[in-house]
Amino acid sequence: MIRxxxxxxxxxxxFDTIIDVRSPSEFAEDHLPGAINLPxxxxxxxxxxxxxxxxxxxxxxxxxxAALVFRNAAAHxxxxxxxxxxxxxxxxxxxxxxxxxxxxxxMLREIGWRAETIxxxxxxxxxxxxxxxxDTPLDLRLVQLGGYTGTAKTxxxxxxxxxxxxxxxxxxxxxxxxxxxxxxxxPQPSQKAFESALTDALARLxxxxxxxxxxxxxxxxxxxxxxxxxxxxxAAPWITVTAPLGARARYLARAYADVLADADGLRAKLDxxxxxxxxxxxxxxxxxxxxxxxxxxxxxxxxxxxxxAYDKSARAHAPRELDRLHSDSLSPDALDRLAxxxxxxxxxxxx
Numbered sequence: 001m002i003r004x005x006x007x008x009x010x011x012x013x014x015f016d017t018i019i020d021v022r023s024p025s026e027f028a029e030d031h032l033p034g035a036i037n038l039p040x041x042x043x044x045x046x047x048x049x050x051x052x053x054x055x056x057x058x059x060x061x062x063x064x065x066a067a068l069v070f071r072n073a074a075a076h077x078x079x080x081x082x083x084x085x086x087x088x089x090x091x092x093x094x095x096x097x098x099x100x101x102x103x104x105x106x107m108l109r110e111i112g113w114r115a116e117t118i119x120x121x122x123x124x125x126x127x128x129x130x131x132x133x134x135d136t137p138l139d140l141r142l143v144q145l146g147g148y149t150g151t152a153k154t155x156x157x158x159x160x161x162x163x164x165x166x167x168x169x170x171x172x173x174x175x176x177x178x179x180x181x182x183x184x185x186x187p188q189p190s191q192k193a194f195e196s197a198l199t200d201a202l203a204r205l206x207x208x209x210x211x212x213x214x215x216x217x218x219x220x221x222x223x224x225x226x227x228x229x230x231x232x233x234x235a236a237p238w239i240t241v242t243a244p245l246g247a248r249a250r251y252l253a254r255a256y257a258d259v260l261a262d263a264d265g266l267r268a269k270l271d272x273x274x275x276x277x278x279x280x281x282x283x284x285x286x287x288x289x290x291x292x293x294x295x296x297x298x299x300x301x302x303x304x305x306x307x308x309a310y311d312k313s314a315r316a317h318a319p320r321e322l323d324r325l326h327s328d329s330l331s332p333d334a335l336d337r338l339a340x341x342x343x344x345x346x347x348x349x350x351x
Contacts, residue, residue, distance in 0.1 A: 002117070006128065007129070010032065017036060023039050026095065040073050040100050048064075074107075092104050096123045141210045143349065145238075154171055170198075173198055174189070178216055212346055213236070238321045240325070285304075
């Protein structure tokens with residue numbers, strides 16, 4: 001049985017496969033990074049066994065549960081695990097390292113595979129995540145990449161990673177573009193799943209080198225940034241990128257083409273800003289939507305909503321600015337040059 005005391009230990013494990021044997025809904029809410037789901041009880045079966053345990057007989061519930069667990073485990077061995085060779089080494093876990101994972105691991109060991117379980121199961125892993133994100137200061141040197149909406153900060157991140165800069169892509173993990181119009185086609189993960197992805201990414205970073213993270217509010221869509229990360233971001237210095245309004249509007253019209261194409265959905269989202277920006281401003285946006293003038297709409301949204309909100313936040317937090325880098329264009333070539341400049345400034349911090 002494996003006992004985890006740090007998240008780094010989890011990454012250092014040399015198992016071939018991590019198997020989560022919990023029900024599909026438990027797995028969907030959150031799971032260990034890289035795990036596959038081979039449930040030994042379906043959601044309906046888990047509910048059925050739980051009801052029998054509470055309302056009828058714990059012994060009868062265990063007997064019925066054991067039959068279901070071994071039947072489902074046998075099906076996984078015949079299907080998902082049919083091609084595994086004799087030297088395969090899996091790590092198995094369930095909710096708290098109890099009957100489901102122990103029963104499945106026992107069956108795998110009887111076959112000859114070197115299966116292990118996690119002491120305490122998912123609950124022990126989750127405690128490590130909470131400790132890292134809620135109870136312990138972040139041991140990393142963060143640098144925020146700031147700038148008005150439309151300065152292509154998100155698009156700079158992969159360019160910077162290719163240049164050797166340590167990058168933390170919060171919007172990528174949150175599956176959201178971090179603004180009112182930031183919804184993507186895929187739904188956001190649960191808060192717990194977001195935190196698992198976050199701790200996995202943090203554990204892979206070198207604390208001796210700075211880490212660049214895009215400036216965000218304390219929420220990305222429906223997800224909240226955990227306290228340890230948020231406090232480190234507030235204290236972090238900034239590198240700010242700037243670009244002319246016209247270049248930002250053209251960039252946003254390209255980057256948000258999917259959102260802009262849905263006129264009805266766009267109007268519904270912007271209508272919620274009437275209380276903050278006034279009827280005349282929102283009516284003007286709706287006129288631009290009706291005209292299909294996406295670039296002008298993006299320019300108006302930036303000038304009337306995003307820039308004022310950004311300025312208000314900047315005044316409240318008063319970030320310490322290390323540098324301000326300007327680009328007249330946000331074309332791919334211009335973004336490459338801007339990434340070179342940002343990378344050079346971040347690397348100078350390391351010296």
